[in-house]
Structure formats: C-alpha cells, structure tokens
Amino acid sequence: MKDNNDMPGHLARRFQQIAVAVFLAEVEDAGFDLTPVQYAALATIKANPGLDQVTLAGLIAYDRTTITGVIDRLVQKGLIERRPSSRDRRARELEITDEGRRTLRKITPAVESAQRIMLRGLSAKEGEELMRLLRKAIAAGNQLSRAPLRDAQV
Amino acid sequence: MKDNNDMPGHLARRFQQIAVAVFLAEVEDAGFDLTPVQYAALATIKANPGLDQVTLAGLIAYDRTTITGVIDRLVQKGLIERRPSSRDRRARELEITDEGRRTLRKITPAVESAQRIMLRGLSAKEGEELMRLLRKAIAAGNQLSRAPLRDAQV
DNA sequence: TACTGATAGTCAGCATACTGATCAATATCA
DNA sequence: TGATATTGATCAGTATGCTGACTATCAGTA
Numbered sequence: 001m002k003d004n005n006d007m008p009g010h011l012a013r014r015f016q017q018i019a020v021a022v023f024l025a026e027v028e029d030a031g032f033d034l035t036p037v038q039y040a041a042l043a044t045i046k047a048n049p050g051l052d053q054v055t056l057a058g059l060i061a062y063d064r065t066t067i068t069g070v071i072d073r074l075v076q077k078g079l080i081e082r083r084p085s086s087r088d089r090r091a092r093e094l095e096i097t098d099e100g101r102r103t104l105r106k107i108t109p110a111v112e113s114a115q116r117i118m119l120r121g122l123s124a125k126e127g128e129e130l131m132r133l134l135r136k137a138i139a140a141g142n143q144l145s146r147a148p149l150r151d152a153q154v
Numbered sequence: 155m156k157d158n159n160d161m162p163g164h165l166a167r168r169f170q171q172i173a174v175a176v177f178l179a180e181v182e183d184a185g186f187d188l189t190p191v192q193y194a195a196l197a198t199i200k201a202n203p204g205l206d207q208v209t210l211a212g213l214i215a216y217d218r219t220t221i222t223g224v225i226d227r228l229v230q231k232g233l234i235e236r237r238p239s240s241r242d243r244r245a246r247e248l249e250i251t252d253e254g255r256r257t258l259r260k261i262t263p264a265v266e267s268a269q270r271i272m273l274r275g276l277s278a279k280e281g282e283e284l285m286r287l288l289r290k291a292i293a294a295g296n297q298l299s300r301a302p303l304r305d306a307q308v
Numbered sequence: 309t310a311c312t313g314a315t316a317g318t319c320a321g322c323a324t325a326c327t328g329a330t331c332a333a334t335a336t337c338a
Numbered sequence: 339t340g341a342t343a344t345t346g347a348t349c350a351g352t353a354t355g356c357t358g359a360c361t362a363t364c365a366g367t368a
Contacts, residue, residue, distance in 0.1 A: 037354065066355050092317075118162055133284040
C-alpha cells in the first residue's frame with residue numbers, strides 16, 4: 001500500500017501546517033497578532049490602494065466568501081478601512097490605514113524570519129528548487145480550485 | 155518588496171488549496187463523499203486496527219482536538235466503529251467496518267488519480283524531487299506544529 | 309427602455325485546524 | 339498508600355476555506 005509520505009497531497013498538508021505554525025509563532029514573538037492570511041491581505045491592500053474585494057481575492061487566490069471575514073477582522077483591528085466605491089455601488093474600496101502601514105513595517109522581519117525557518121531543513125539551493133517546483137505545479141493547477149489566482153484588471 | 159511568489163508560506167497554502175480541490179473533485183466523480191483528512195484517517199485505521207485516537211492523530215499529524223470531529227463523521231457514515239478500550243477506560247479503540255473497507259478499496263483509484271493531477275505540471279522526475287524536498291523540509295519542521303508526526307508506540 | 313445575464317458582496321452551513329480549558333482515568337513516586 | 343503529574347477525550351471559541359443561495363447593482367442588448 002502507498003505510504004502517506006508518497007502522497008503529494010499529504011505532504012502539502014503537512015508543509016502548510018508547519019508553515020502556518022511557524023508564521024504565527026514568529027509574529028507573536030514580535031508582539032503582533034496577525035494570521036498569514038491577514039498579512040497577505042494587508043500587504044496586498046497596501047500595494048494596490050483602493051482595490052475592491054474581488055480583485056483582492058484574485059490577487060492572493062482567496063475565495064470571495066472567505067475574504068469577507070478576513071477583511072472584517074482587519075477593519076476591527078484598525079489596520080484597513082472599507083468604504084463604498086464611488087464608481088460601483090456594489091463594490092467596497094479597501095485602503096490601508098496609518099496603523100496598518102506601521103504594523104506592516106514592524107512585522108516584516110518576523111515574516112521574513114518565518115519564511116527562513118520553514119525551509120531550515122533545506123540548503124539555499126534546495127529551498128529555491130522547492131519554490132520553483134511549487135510555482136510550476138501551482139501554475140498548472142491554478143484553475144482547479146474555486147479561488148484561482150487572477151491578475152488585477154488594470 | 156518581496157512578491158508572494160517568493161514566500162514559501164504562500165506557495166504552501168496555494169499548493170495545499172489545489173491539492174484539496176483536486177482530491178474532492180476526483181473522489182466526487184467516483185461517486186464518493188470523503189475529504190482528504192477522512193481518507194487518511196480511514197486508511198490509517200485500517201492499517202492499524204484497534205488503535206486509539208491519540209495514536210491515530212500522531213500517525214497522520216493531526217491535532218487531537220481535530221480528530222474528534224473527523225472520527226465523529228466517519229462513524230456517522232458507518233465506515234468505522236469507536237468503542238471503549240478494555241485496557242484503558244479513558245481511550246477509545248477504532249476499527250474499520252466492512253463498509254469502510256469496501257469504500258477504501260473502491261476509492262483508491264480516484265485518490266491515486268488525484269495525486270497525479272496535482273503534479274501534472276511537473277515531469278515525473280520533478281514530481282519526485284518536489285516530494286523529496288517537501289519530506290526534508292517537513293522532517294526539519296515537524297516539531298514546530300502542535301500536531302507533530304509520531305511513531306506508533308508498539 | 310425593458311429584459312437578461314453577469315457581477316460584488318454577504319450569509320448559512322459544513323469541515324478542517326488551532327488555543328486553552330475541563331473531566332475522568334492512569335501512572336508515578338515520595 | 340496517597341498525593342501529584344500525566345494522559346485520552348471532549349468542549350468552547352476563533353479563523354480559515356469551501357458550496358450554494360441571495361440581494362443589489364451593473365452591463366449589454368433586443
């Protein structure tokens with residue numbers, strides 16, 4: 001019978017599990033309370049001021065129903081603002097606050113440290129190769145999930 | 155600024171997201187209703203008859219609080235039985251049912267197909283290399299999550 | 309312009325995952 | 339033995355992530 005360790009799906013779950021644990025630990029050590037998902041959303045909002053929720057979801061491959069709760073919590077924490085769009089009354093525009101900008105700046109070392117720790121079993125070269133292979137597999141499977149990565153419609 | 159695609163944590167989430175979607179799609183096409191987590195638990199119970207929940211959790215690196223619900227649903231579906239242990243009245247012994255065995259047998263092709271599909275962007279060699287690197291990174295980070303992989307205490 | 313279809317956001321419901329707490333039972337050791 | 343520590347299972351609470359449904363709005367077209 002096939003072992004769990006021969007199943008890419010099982011390895012994917014384990015690696016993701018460790019990645020999240022490492023991220024949360026590093027961020028907490030730095031004195032912050034932000035999940036990987038919240039961090040990615042915050043960074044993307046900063047890089048794309050005024051974007052709407054669907055665009056944000058596409059940029060980081062979240063499901064649009066998941067993003068609602070994530071944004072709720074970022075607003076709750078005072079890191080972003082959500083306001084109705086002037087162009088489209090269905091849409092909400094997202095903007096990072098000064099507090100959000102400050103948090104993002106101060107949290108960056110912890111985030112980068114987490115990325116290093118989750119690859120600490122690999123050489124630099126192996127880490128690069130792992131990321132290359134993941135990117136390639138993801139590109140081929142992108143359309144298979146409900147929340148594919150999408151370019152921003154400039 | 156660092157791109158999402160240079161963050162192993164982000165790539166881990168994306169790959170896991172696709173892996174789950176592919177698994178569920180293949181299994182549903184085969185006429186079954188079983189999640190990746192439920193499948194791994196069922197296969198492990200079959201391979202280790204009479205094991206208790208903590209041991210099961212250790213073998214597939216689940217959190218012990220998560221396993222309760224997973225087992226509830228497997229029992230609900232009639233695929234396993236949960237009964238009090240004779241040796242330790244705190245523990246529950248888990249056993250696969252005939253129905254569980256039948257399901258496992260019939261679902262295997264779909265599961266294997268899913269593993270192939272989630273690597274379809276890679277050559278066979280690259281797929282092997284991805285799994286090797288994931289295994290290595292996971293081994294180094296195993297203790298960093300709340301639910302590390304553990305050997306069964308024979 | 310009125311109809312039709314698509315889109316943005318939300319909600320209910322379900323299944324992982326985790327933290328931290330609790331209860332019952334077992335193990336250890338002074 | 340009796341006090342203490344540990345362990346197996348569960349629960350409450352929170353955060354992703356999904357399916358499917360729904361409302362409001364927009365866009366395209368007959």
